[in-house]
Amino acid sequence: xxxxxxxxxxxxxxxxxxxxxxxxxxxxxxxxxxxxxxxxxxxxxxxxxxxxxxxxxxxxxxxxxxxxxxxxxxxxxxxxxxxxxxxxxxxxxxxxxxxxxxxxxxxxxxxxxxxxxxxxxxxxxxxxxxxxxxxxxxxxxxxxxxxxxxxxxxxxxxxxxxxxxxxxxxxxxxxxxxxxxxxxxxxxxxxxxxxxxxxxxxxxxxxxxxxxxxxxxxxxxxxxxxxxxxxxxxxxxxxxxxxxxxxxxxxxxxxxxxxxxxxxxxxxxxxxxxxxxxxxxxxxxxxxxxxxxxxxxxxxxxxxxxxxxxxxxxxxxxxxxxxxxxxxxxxxxxxxxxxxxxxxxxxxxxxxxxxxxxxxxxxxxxxxxxxxxxxxxxxxxxxxxxxxxxxxxxxxxxxxxxxxxxxxxxxxxxxxxxxxxxxxxxxxxxxxxxxxxxxxxxxxxxxxxxxxxxxxxxxxxx
Amino acid sequence: xxxxxxxxxxxxxxxxxxxxxxxxxxxxxxxxxxxxxxxxxxxxxxxxxxxxxxxxxxxxxxxxxxxxxxxxxxxxxxxxxxxxxxxxxxxxxxxxxxxxxxxxxxxxxxxxxxxxxxxxxxxxxxxxxxxxxxxxxxxxxxxxxxxxxxxxxxxxxxxxxxxxxxxxxxxxxxxxxxxxxxxxxxxxxxxxxxxxxxxxxxxxxxxxxxxxxxxxxxxxxxxxxxxxxxxxxxxxxxxxxxxxxxxxxxxxxxxxxxxxxxxxxxxxxxxxxxxxxxxxxxxxxxxxxxxxxxxxxxxxxxxxxxxxxxxxxxxxxxxxxxxxxxxxxxxxxxxxxxxxxxxxxxxxxxxxxxxxxxxxxxxxxxxxxxxxxxxxxxxxxxxxxxxxxxxxxxxxxxxxxxxxxxxxxxxxxxxxxxxxxxxxxxxxxxxxxxxxxxxxxxxxxxxxxxx
Numbered sequence: 049x050x051x052x053x054x055x056x057x058x059x060x061x062x063x064x065x066x067x068x069x070x071x072x073x074x075x076x077x078x079x080x081x082x083x084x085x086x087x088x089x090x091x092x093x094x095x096x097x098x099x100x101x102x103x104x105x106x107x108x109x110x111x112x113x114x115x116x117x118x119x120x121x122x123x124x125x126x127x128x129x130x131x132x133x134x135x136x137x138x139x140x141x142x143x144x145x146x147x148x149x150x151x152x153x154x155x156x157x158x159x160x161x162x163x164x165x166x167x168x169x170x171x172x173x174x175x176x177x178x179x180x181x182x183x184x185x186x187x188x189x190x191x192x193x194x195x196x197x198x199x200x201x202x203x204x205x206x207x208x209x210x211x212x213x214x215x216x217x218x219x220x221x222x223x224x225x226x227x228x229x230x231x232x233x234x235x236x237x238x239x240x241x242x243x244x245x246x247x248x249x250x251x252x253x254x255x256x257x258x259x260x261x262x263x264x265x266x267x268x269x270x271x272x273x274x275x276x277x278x279x280x281x282x283x284x285x286x287x288x289x290x291x292x293x294x295x296x297x298x299x300x301x302x303x304x305x306x307x308x309x310x311x312x313x314x315x316x317x318x319x320x321x322x323x324x325x326x327x328x329x330x331x332x333x334x335x336x337x338x339x340x341x342x343x344x345x346x347x348x349x350x351x352x353x354x355x356x357x358x359x360x361x362x363x364x365x366x367x368x369x370x371x372x373x374x375x376x377x378x379x380x381x382x383x384x385x386x387x388x389x390x391x392x393x394x395x396x397x398x399x400x401x402x403x404x405x406x407x408x409x410x411x412x413x414x415x416x417x418x419x420x421x422x423x424x425x426x427x428x429x430x431x432x433x434x435x436x437x438x439x440x441x442x443x444x445x446x447x448x449x450x451x452x453x454x455x456x457x458x459x460x461x462x463x464x465x466x467x468x469x470x471x472x473x474x475x476x477x478x479x480x481x482x483x484x485x486x487x488x489x490x491x492x493x494x495x496x497x498x499x500x501x502x503x504x505x506x507x508x509x510x
Numbered sequence: 511x512x513x514x515x516x517x518x519x520x521x522x523x524x525x526x527x528x529x530x531x532x533x534x535x536x537x538x539x540x541x542x543x544x545x546x547x548x549x550x551x552x553x554x555x556x557x558x559x560x561x562x563x564x565x566x567x568x569x570x571x572x573x574x575x576x577x578x579x580x581x582x583x584x585x586x587x588x589x590x591x592x593x594x595x596x597x598x599x600x601x602x603x604x605x606x607x608x609x610x611x612x613x614x615x616x617x618x619x620x621x622x623x624x625x626x627x628x629x630x631x632x633x634x635x636x637x638x639x640x641x642x643x644x645x646x647x648x649x650x651x652x653x654x655x656x657x658x659x660x661x662x663x664x665x666x667x668x669x670x671x672x673x674x675x676x677x678x679x680x681x682x683x684x685x686x687x688x689x690x691x692x693x694x695x696x697x698x699x700x701x702x703x704x705x706x707x708x709x710x711x712x713x714x715x716x717x718x719x720x721x722x723x724x725x726x727x728x729x730x731x732x733x734x735x736x737x738x739x740x741x742x743x744x745x746x747x748x749x750x751x752x753x754x755x756x757x758x759x760x761x762x763x764x765x766x767x768x769x770x771x772x773x774x775x776x777x778x779x780x781x782x783x784x785x786x787x788x789x790x791x792x793x794x795x796x797x798x799x800x801x802x803x804x805x806x807x808x809x810x811x812x813x814x815x816x817x818x819x820x821x822x823x824x825x826x827x828x829x830x831x832x833x834x835x836x837x838x839x840x841x842x843x844x845x846x847x848x849x850x851x852x853x854x855x856x857x858x859x860x861x862x863x864x865x866x867x868x869x870x871x872x873x874x875x876x877x878x879x880x881x882x883x884x885x886x887x888x889x890x891x892x893x894x895x896x897x898x899x900x901x902x903x904x905x906x907x908x909x910x911x912x913x914x915x916x917x918x919x920x921x922x923x924x925x926x927x928x929x930x931x932x933x934x935x936x937x938x939x940x941x942x943x944x945x946x947x948x949x950x951x952x953x954x955x956x957x958x959x960x961x
Binding site: 083085088090091092093094095096097098099100109110111113114115116117118132134135166170189190191201225228231233234256265273277306307308310386388421422423425427429432433434435436438441453454455456458491504506507 | 522526534548550552553555556557558559561573574575576577578579580584587588591592594596598599600602646653654691698699700732737765766767768769771793828847848849871883885887888890892893894897898899916917918920959
């Protein structure tokens with residue numbers, strides 16, 4: 049679209065607002081992706097594809113109309129613009145001149161997957177398989193996979209915003225199944241980043257797979273998880289999912305404005321002690337949930353949600369920001385051109401504290417060390433959550449005593465913030481995919497080792 | 511669209527060169543989705559997406575590519591990408607394309623609604639607004655209806671292959687859902703419910719609204735119950751979720767790859783003797799039905815567990831060849847961007863002849879589970895572990911009593927299957943991660959961890 053791109057987008061916006069409307073936007077996406085999966089020691093799937101399309105959004109009052117097309121010609125875009133303005137029959141609204149902008153923040157790609165070929169990737173997967181199987185005779189299955197996505201985005205709106213972003217994300221995943229005497233357990237690890245194949249140097253697939261294998265083997269000896277109220281130590285990185293689910297979702301402005309969040313109308317209130325500072329940071333260079341601009345063209349930002357225990361912030365997209373009278377925080381994200389943007393987290397971090405992780409474990413007489421969460425569920429209106437622990441250990445007299453299985457953490461977002469008694473300095477990130485309203489988005493959860501004073505642990509041993 | 515989907519599928523197949531075989535799967539749909547909030551449209555989306563998934567087989571190696579660019583140049587590029595992909599795949603003797611049809615597979619009755627096109631966009635908006643209004647007005651404790659929405663799609667699918675398969679089918683789907691938030695005192699509860707059908711007129715708006723509201727209001731004031739062992743009743747929603755968890759472990763592929771709790775159990779007792787589990791790719795009014803599967807194999811009904819005994823796994827062509835059996839027509843795709851993989855179609859337990867009321871009466875004193883929390887984390891179809899949060903109601907003397915929340919129920923999945931004592935006649939399809947038919951299930955005894 050190069051030379052005429054600006055004209056094409058202007059023209060589309062004009063069509064979108066030709067019968068009235070408050071605001072219009074065009075979102076063009078060209079996506080290239082590939083994936084390789086090894087299982088059973090064999091390269092089972094190699095998948096690659098191109099997915100391109102454009103979505104046109106017209107806002108009238110509180111109403112958003114949206115239409116998208118896979119046909120990126122003037123006719124295709126005009127048809128989408130006409131579909132998006134359906135039902136309007138007023139006079140045309142103005143479209144500001146587009147002024148091209150490029151994001152201030154960029155995330156470097158050292159080895160571009162598009163040009164590097166699949167050789168290194170396949171070597172990595174094969175190494176992961178071999179090294180994981182060396183971890184012990186208990187290893188029954190290794191699934192190693194690699195995916196890369198490049199998204200080239202163009203966003204233009206009737207206020208004159210005209211910005212592009214180029215995002216490359218790659219992720220490697222190792223999933224190991226171990227078995228002994230009929231008992232089966234699994235281990236999983238999946239680092240990813242916004243960048244290129246250099247991920248495989250930073251996180252060598254063999255090391256990642258070996259870690260997943262040793263988790264799976266360790267959990268074969270797991271005893272039933274005790275049920276009751278105990279102190280809980282959260283492992284660095286993975287524990288961040290608790291913050292994401294139980295605090296983050298409740299601070300997304302779409303939920304706040306519908307009075308559907310436990311944090312609604314509670315800005316300025318204290319939820320945790322001085323050691324609790326939580327940010328959502330799309331500017332973290334190379335992090336999995338980062339970008340240059342969000343999917344509405346708003347520059348990536350670092351937003352403080354809790355400042356030393358006090359609720360001071362929220363996350364918003366353009367629409368929810370307008371409703372609450374704040375500038376948008378750059379959290380408008382969409383799965384693809386086929387989706388309306390909604391408020392999403394990016395990289396959500398509990399900032400590190402001064403404590404020594406080993407000291408934190410030593411301070412627990414009887415409690416749970418939560419190594420890996422398998423995911424969870426939260427009710428944003430109440431903050432209540434349940435998280436399964438796929439890797440956990442029982443702590444006895446300050447020592448990690450033995451692995452436990454079948455345990456869940458049951459609690460409440462505000463309660464967790466209030467229960468944070470110590471935060472260590474060993475910050476770690478964990479990459480994941482967050483689902484909301486049927487849309488998926490890459491997100492990072494980050495935290496150091498954390499001590500929660502008391503939590504309800506659901507288990508099978510009463 | 512100047513050319514038909516079938517023509518484009520044939521065009522792709524014609525690009526095969528040398529020893530290659532090509533399979534082309536294309537879809538084209540017209541989608542609309544409306545969400546309302548406080549009596550007005552919040553968003554209205556419409557689209558007509560299409561795309562092609564192309565599989566190339568050459569000397570035992572299969573590569574896959576997809577594209578949304580259906581111009582001749584776009585298809586050329588996709589074929590090239592799929593061809594390159596074959597280079598990296600480990601060859602095997604099991605990967606084959608479906609054999610040609612002896613006769614065209616029978617249509618599924620009612621897969622598309624003839625009155626689908628007679629529903630106007632205005633009707634759809636009105637429906638969603640009415641759904642929200644119904645949910646908001648049912649009970650004064652409903653604080654807000656966080657979400658109410660309607661969506662539908664008309665979809666055509668075409669498949670063609672070098673083996674001579676050429677087919678097309680059309681389906682229509684309609685869906686509505688509502689999320690209600692109820693508050694009383696300090697207690698707030700959120701509940702969701704949905705309906706699905708072939709067109710707007712097949713959705714029971716009042717039923718969806720009242721179900722979501724009664725779920726939200728019904729849990730207000732819920733408490734933990736003391737830990738212990740007791741009979742568990744799953745409602746159709748949670749029963750469907752449970753089937754969804756075990757369903758993924760019942761494919762031949764999951765077994766072959768060491769990802770199934772059912773490995774090595776063929777011909778053995780895996781459930782109570784009254785239990786028959788069926789996967790039916792042709793079930794009427796079920797979301798997972800189609801005349802042929804994602805590889806073009808005609809669909810059928812397969813009895814997976816027969817009177818408690820594991821009688822068959824579910825197969826696509828490749829996993830079937832590996833076990834030297836026939837495909838059961840269970841190849842599935844998540845759309846044109848994904849190649850075929852085996853998965854259940856519509857899976858359900860055959861009713862044992864009792865109604866919900868009869869099951870409750872038989873349960874006597876029990877815990878009726880209306881919501882699971884953390885199924886994705888607490889249920890593992892590889893290890894068979896099942897430990898999830900639950901909310902619902904106590905059953906006393908066969909009658910629904912006080913609401914319960916914040917308890918955990920846990921048992922190995924095979925233990926749960928071996929204790930299912932009754933399956934109600936209130937079948938309901940859940941279209942989440944497949945299509946699973948839940949009904950009121952009575953489970954004789956499970957551990958409940960509460961206070």
